[in-house]
Amino acid sequence: MKPKLSIVKIGGNVIENEAELHKFLDFFSELKGAKILVHGGGKLATQIADQLGITSQMVGGRRITDKESLKVITMVYGGLANKNIVAQLQAKGTNAIGLSGADGNTIQAVKRPVKEIDYGFAGDVEKVNTAAIEKLLKADFTPVFCAITHNNQGQLLNTNADTIASEIAIGMSGVFETTLYYCFEKKGVLLDISDENSVVTHIEPKKYQELLQNNIIADGMLPKLENCFHALNQQVNKVCIGDISMLQPSSTLYTTITL
Amino acid sequence: MKPKLSIVKIGGNVIENEAELHKFLDFFSELKGAKILVHGGGKLATQIADQLGITSQMVGGRRITDKESLKVITMVYGGLANKNIVAQLQAKGTNAIGLSGADGNTIQAVKRPVKEIDYGFAGDVEKVNTAAIEKLLKADFTPVFCAITHNNQGQLLNTNADTIASEIAIGMSGVFETTLYYCFEKKGVLLDISDENSVVTHIEPKKYQELLQNNIIADGMLPKLENCFHALNQQVNKVCIGDISMLQPSSTLYTTITL
Numbered sequence: 001m002k003p004k005l006s007i008v009k010i011g012g013n014v015i016e017n018e019a020e021l022h023k024f025l026d027f028f029s030e031l032k033g034a035k036i037l038v039h040g041g042g043k044l045a046t047q048i049a050d051q052l053g054i055t056s057q058m059v060g061g062r063r064i065t066d067k068e069s070l071k072v073i074t075m076v077y078g079g080l081a082n083k084n085i086v087a088q089l090q091a092k093g094t095n096a097i098g099l100s101g102a103d104g105n106t107i108q109a110v111k112r113p114v115k116e117i118d119y120g121f122a123g124d125v126e127k128v129n130t131a132a133i134e135k136l137l138k139a140d141f142t143p144v145f146c147a148i149t150h151n152n153q154g155q156l157l158n159t160n161a162d163t164i165a166s167e168i169a170i171g172m173s174g175v176f177e178t179t180l181y182y183c184f185e186k187k188g189v190l191l192d193i194s195d196e197n198s199v200v201t202h203i204e205p206k207k208y209q210e211l212l213q214n215n216i217i218a219d220g221m222l223p224k225l226e227n228c229f230h231a232l233n234q235q236v237n238k239v240c241i242g243d244i245s246m247l248q249p250s251s252t253l254y255t256t257i258t259l
Numbered sequence: 260m261k262p263k264l265s266i267v268k269i270g271g272n273v274i275e276n277e278a279e280l281h282k283f284l285d286f287f288s289e290l291k292g293a294k295i296l297v298h299g300g301g302k303l304a305t306q307i308a309d310q311l312g313i314t315s316q317m318v319g320g321r322r323i324t325d326k327e328s329l330k331v332i333t334m335v336y337g338g339l340a341n342k343n344i345v346a347q348l349q350a351k352g353t354n355a356i357g358l359s360g361a362d363g364n365t366i367q368a369v370k371r372p373v374k375e376i377d378y379g380f381a382g383d384v385e386k387v388n389t390a391a392i393e394k395l396l397k398a399d400f401t402p403v404f405c406a407i408t409h410n411n412q413g414q415l416l417n418t419n420a421d422t423i424a425s426e427i428a429i430g431m432s433g434v435f436e437t438t439l440y441y442c443f444e445k446k447g448v449l450l451d452i453s454d455e456n457s458v459v460t461h462i463e464p465k466k467y468q469e470l471l472q473n474n475i476i477a478d479g480m481l482p483k484l485e486n487c488f489h490a491l492n493q494q495v496n497k498v499c500i501g502d503i504s505m506l507q508p509s510s511t512l513y514t515t516i517t518l
Contacts, residue, residue: 048311048334051311051312052307052310052311053310071339074338074339074342074343075307075334075335075338075339076334076338077338078337078338078339078341078342078357079333079334079335079336079337079338079339079341079342080330080333080334080337080338082337082338083333083337083338083359083361083362083407083415084333084415086359086361086362087359087361087409087413087414087415088413090361090364090409090411090413091411091412091413095363095364096361096362096363097358097362097363098357098358098359098361098362099356099357100342100345100346100357102342102345102346102349102355102357103342103345103355103356103357104354104355104356104400105349105354135398136398139394139395139398141363148342150346150349152349152350153350154346154347154349154350155346156342156343156346
């Protein structure tokens with residue numbers, strides 16, 4: 001039987017709220033077994049960029065990463081957010097080690113080709129170095145990835161944290177029984193958007209089609225769910241979507257997605 | 260026989276000059292055997308702090324690290340400088356992994372006690388986790404340390420890069436035959452400050468006393484040399500001081516210090 005591995009992704013809404021982050025890191029520390037954390041930090045970067053007088057250009061919710069924006073992202077994701085999370089996890093007894101995809105050549109990406117839009121220094125994941133990540137896990141480190149990769153030619157690249165999390169989960173599924181957790185601001189996929197507790201607790205392909213047809217899954221939820229099924233179709237065991245409380249063993253109110 | 264380990268420290272003068280950094284990273288990549296890089300980045304931090312409207316207070320060449328300055332240092336040392344160095348080393352075929360002292364709990368420090376001056380979030384190294392660093396070296400990673408430690412209670416601390424380098428060298432000397440390299444802007448200890456090539460190529464304790472008496476070693480050189488002998492007295496095999504070219508096998512014009 002394969003050993004278990006949890007890959008947990010948190011977004012900006014957790015990182016920017018000190019109390020929420022603290023609570024999350026407690027839950028993450030208490031999580032049993034091998035684990036990996038992936039974090040974004042978008043709003044914090046925008047805030048520092050504003051202070052530096054750098055305008056963050058966004059197209060369809062995606063940042064255009066010019067040279068100056070990449071600097072800010074490298075400072076905020078790789079430095080400020082990552083090192084503070086690592087220090088706090090260490091204080092909670094989790095042997096965290098902070099990484100970008102350049103560190104240990106863990107995640108190699110390619111600069112997104114310019115089509116209609118030039119996203120600048122944005123990276124599309126090409127290869128997860130599962131051997132390197134496995135070495136770190138075996139040495140009892142808990143990797144904490146920020147949303148930065150590299151092209152192995154010296155260029156750092158801003159990369160979507162959801163994608164990093166799913167690609168790591170996919171890569172590690174050869175060796176581990178993987179569960180991918182997406183923590184966001186809601187308790188899961190909601191039947192009724194105005195009712196926080198109307199969580200669909202289990203989605204499999206048939207249910208997914210049904211939810212799609214009834215327009216329950218739309219807008220921002222659609223790419224999220226597509227990403228989940230992409231991971232499941234590539235051997236990830238289980239994907240869970242919910243707020244940070246889903247990491248607690250007693251929690252039941254979140255969405256589990258399986259094939 | 261113990262395996263060899265090189266610990267190389269570079270200062271701000273190398274990091275801030277792109278061409279110089281590139282050249283240094285080539286030399287570092289070509290260095291044979293196990294190796295560790297330690298970098299500062301002081302001037303770059305001051306520059307970003309200025310842009311953010313944060314005044315860097317310095318006393319006797321040391322930064323007073325208030326909460327806002329620590330933020331900048333975490334961004335610049337841990338993020339901008341560290342991740343770019345790591346990405347460039349990876350491109351040169353060196354399997355670099357960027358670390359602060361919080362990562363893998365590699366370097367624990369204590370917040371400097373307030374005496375006449377309150378240095379703020381400045382750390383004095385308490386313990387180098389040699390087992391963790393050895394694990395990384397054995398797994399074929401090349402650690403790249405920025406000048407940040409932690410107190411293992413969630414607090415990051417700004418820490419002198421020279422000290423980090425010597426403390427790592429001292430800690431690793433139990434297992435490795437260590438050479439500590441301090442790269443700075445001069446070719447070594449100079450007999451005549453106005454003659455770049457008047458390098459004292461070898462210093463041992465007797466020569467050191469002689470140089471002290473003749474006022475050859477004074478000002479900024481004094482604490483540097485004290486730091487070197489401190490390391491040598493704690494089992495570090497050899498300390499070398501010079502500019503980046505001393506890492507080249509063909510180089511002879513630099514200062515070697517031994518007991």
